[in-house]
Amino acid sequence: ATAIEDRLQDGVPETIARLREAGIKVWVLTGDKKETAVNVGYSCRLLDPDSRLLEWQELRQILQSLDPQVNFDKARQTDLWAAHKIARV
Structure with a gap:
């Protein structure tokens, strides 16, 4: 099996937090597998346990x-x- 890990750029979680604090709704539309999208969402703090998917x-x-x-x-x-x-x- 081969695994490839994409890492977030520096500052992504903080940038998303600032956008949300400014009242901007952030959506992610992706063609990735659901598990991949959810993992990235948690990594960048776009998702939390109360998020609606x-x-x-x-x-x-x-x-x-x-x-x-x-x-x-x-x-x-x-x-x-x-x-x-x-x-x-």
Whole structure:
């Protein structure tokens, strides 16, 4: 088995804490395995035991409840993200 460990850059946890203190909501959208994303979230202190984790199906249901006209076709994804002020990083 091969394992690769990506390390956080210096200051990442402190930067995320400052963003949150400023009232900025920080979201992570990733294609990584759930376990990887959760581990990184805890490492950078983005997650804590009270954090709510949404998987794609749940997020999709929430967004569709906000706007029933939401279409998840690739051609309309830009409109979806803009309409709900969600940034993809």
